[in-house]
Amino acid sequence: MTAGRVPYAAVIAALCLTAAVGRGPDIDPAWLRFDAPAKTVRFQLIAGLTGVNGALNFNGFRDGGLTLVVPVGWATEIDFRNHDGMLPHSAEITSPQTPLPVQPAPPAIARAFTLRLAEGLVSEATDTMRFTAQPAGEYLIFCGVPGHGAAGMWIRFRVSATAEAPALLATPATPP
Numbered sequence: 301m302t303a304g305r306v307p308y309a310a311v312i313a314a315l316c317l318t319a320a321v322g323r324g325p326d327i328d329p330a331w332l333r334f335d336a337p338a339k340t341v342r343f344q345l346i347a348g349l350t351g352v353n354g355a356l357n358f359n360g361f362r363d364g365g366l367t368l369v370v371p372v373g374w375a376t377e378i379d380f381r382n383h384d385g386m387l388p389h390s391a392e393i394t395s396p397q398t399p400l401p402v403q404p405a406p407p408a409i410a411r412a413f414t415l416r417l418a419e420g421l422v423s424e425a426t427d428t429m430r431f432t433a434q435p436a437g438e439y440l441i442f443c444g445v446p447g448h449g450a451a452g453m454w455i456r457f458r459v460s461a462t463a464e465a466p467a468l469l470a471t472p473a474t475p476p
Contacts, residue, residue, distance in 0.1 A: 348384025
């Protein structure tokens with residue numbers, strides 16, 4: 301049996317093409333649970349899930365690459381966990397702004413923030429944000445530790461007047 305030769309240029313070109321057009325992280329359906337008749341939603345928000353962006357990410361996404369959509373008026377629980385073994389992290393719902401703040405901003409929705417917002421929670425620490433998703437609009441889930449959110453540690457949060465159920469959507473990673 302003889303082995304065929306693969307041209308190295310073809311392998312390198314294929315690897316470069318894969319890196320250039322590769323998909324983003326996968327959305328794990330276990331992150332989102334809801335009860336439509338009760339109008340309740342629970343989302344697992346994991347800081348530093350992967351090494352993407354030096355672990356400055358939520359659920360492996362950065363710069364708004366993931367959107368959590370919740371119908372307006374639904375009881376919302378966001379279970380926060382800091383998976384990053386090196387850095388403290390926190391989370392809050394803020395209004396989109398340009399430029400992004402480098403410090404925690406006042407939360408845009410009452411009770412939509414974790415403990416120790418500026419200091420962050422240490423590795424494997426948890427907290428739960430409980431609030432009603434209102435008013436309808438576009439928001440950010442933003443790390444309040446100074447510099448983290450501005451460095452890309454944020455995802456989108458949409459309170460929708462038209463959605464019938466919560467959803468997680470991959471979205472283009474762009475400024476707010």
